[in-house]
Amino acid sequence: MKEERFSPEQSLQLIQSMISKTREAMSDNSIYFLVWGWITFIACISQFMLKHVYDYEKHYLVWLLTIVGIAFSIYQGRKEEKAIKVRTYVDESMKQLWGGMAISFFVLSMILTKLGWGTAIFPFFILLYGLGTFVSGSIIRFRPLIFGGLIAWVLAVASTFVNYDYQMLFGAAAILISYIIPAHLLRIKKEKAEVNV
Amino acid sequence: MFKDLDPILHSQLRLAVISLLISVKEAEFTYLKEKTNSTAGNLSVQIQKLKEVGYIDVTKQFKDNYPQTICKITHAGIRAFEQYVKDLQTYLGKSTRA
Numbered sequence: 001m002k003e004e005r006f007s008p009e010q011s012l013q014l015i016q017s018m019i020s021k022t023r024e025a026m027s028d029n030s031i032y033f034l035v036w037g038w039i040t041f042i043a044c045i046s047q048f049m050l051k052h053v054y055d056y057e058k059h060y061l062v063w064l065l066t067i068v069g070i071a072f073s074i075y076q077g078r079k080e081e082k083a084i085k086v087r088t089y090v091d092e093s094m095k096q097l098w099g100g101m102a103i104s105f106f107v108l109s110m111i112l113t114k115l116g117w118g119t120a121i122f123p124f125f126i127l128l129y130g131l132g133t134f135v136s137g138s139i140i141r142f143r144p145l146i147f148g149g150l151i152a153w154v155l156a157v158a159s160t161f162v163n164y165d166y167q168m169l170f171g172a173a174a175i176l177i178s179y180i181i182p183a184h185l186l187r188i189k190k191e192k193a194e195v196n197v
Numbered sequence: 198m199f200k201d202l203d204p205i206l207h208s209q210l211r212l213a214v215i216s217l218l219i220s221v222k223e224a225e226f227t228y229l230k231e232k233t234n235s236t237a238g239n240l241s242v243q244i245q246k247l248k249e250v251g252y253i254d255v256t257k258q259f260k261d262n263y264p265q266t267i268c269k270i271t272h273a274g275i276r277a278f279e280q281y282v283k284d285l286q287t288y289l290g291k292s293t294r295a
Contacts, residue, residue, distance in 0.1 A: 006209055008202070008288040014209060015282070018216035021232050082261065085228035088221045 022088065028190050029094055029140070032073065033183030037175055039069045044172035052165040093139050101132045122167035126156035126174040133178040144185045148178030202288070205250050206281045210235055210243045215278050218253060218270040226266035244268060252277055 006014075043062045051059035105128060112121055134149025136142075152174045159170035206212050213233040218224060230240050244266075247253045252274035256267045270278075 006207075008285050010209075011202075011207065011212060011285055012289070014212055015216045018213050018232065019220050022217055022220045084225075085231075086221050086224040092222055 022086070028186075029091075029136075030183045030186040030190065031076065032098070033179050033186070035072050036069050037179035037183055039065050041172050041175045041180060044168045044175065048165060048168040048172070051168075090139055094136060097132065097135055097139070101128060104128055122164075122171045123156045123159050126152050126159060126171055129174055129178055130156060133182065137182070142182065142186060142189075144182035145178070148182045152178040202284050203277055203281050205246065205252065206277060208243070210239060211247055212281075214240075214243060214247060214268070215252065215270065215274060218268060219275065219278055223267050223269040226268065229268060247274070 043065050046062040047059050050056040050062065105125070108124055108128065112124070130149045130152030132149075133145045133152060137145025137147075137149060155170050155174045155177075159167045162170065206215060210233060213235075214229055217229060217232055226237075226240070226244070229235075229244075230237060233240065235243075244253065244255060248255050250273075251271055254269045254271055256269070258265050258267065
């Protein structure tokens with residue numbers, strides 16, 4: 001790019017082209033949705049099987065699977081940190097949102113440990129999933145995530161009508177609809193966008 | 198003819214840098230170099246000028262033993278860019294009416 005006088009029209013074109021370049025900068029978050037989606041989905045289904053079908057007492061141990069998710073997130077986060085050249089407000093907001101969500105899940109676990117896990121755990125967890133995906137969808141303007149969040153909220157209320165065991169299946173359904181399906185769609189969209197570049 | 202346009206911003210490379218920084222939180226020197234398709238030498242000079250007038254903040258740090266330069270637009274930079282775009286619109290308005 002040379003240093004020379006240029007017209008207001010050229011100025012405007014330059015501004016537009018630079019701003020459109022930063023749009024490509026948004027990083028692909030779908031990998032986190034996929035990993036966490038599948039981990040929590042498998043945990044819900046396994047817990048249901050262990051408790052309801054096999055009558056295993058320590059069915060809740062399946063949630064230790066989340067350690068894999070945490071390890072993956074730390075590893076992936078560090079890897080991205082090394083490669084990162086630009087920080088967008090969208091990436092920053094997503095990071096803050098999911099950091100806050102992780103803390104909320106932890107706080108909720110502590111509250112329910114005190115109050116008893118019995119009846120309310122899954123409705124509350126689904127409620128939080130709904131919030132996370134709804135806001136994420138709004139930030140990155142991706143409708144399947146927004147709809148996923150709305151459906152999760154409906155499932156949160158619906159799950160209060162069934163007993164604890166079946167709430168696990170509602171949890172699995174909420175994760176499938178609000179996380180896994182939108183994350184796969186996001187991946188497909190991203191891949192298509194890359195082919196078209 | 199363009200005497201009202203901010204001379205700091207009415208320069209291709211400086212305007213390109215500010216336009217990139219306006220829509221992100223911060224960017225590395227190498228990112229700006231790649232997107233503006235400029236040489237490191239020229240880009241350094243223009244970034245220094247933008248820093249001198251207070252339109253951008255420049256932080257130098259080390260990441261994995263490599264030096265890294267991070268640029269971020271300031272409030273003054275955002276105001277200057279908004280004013281520049283307004284002035285540009287006035288010019289373009291005049292030229293289409295003429």
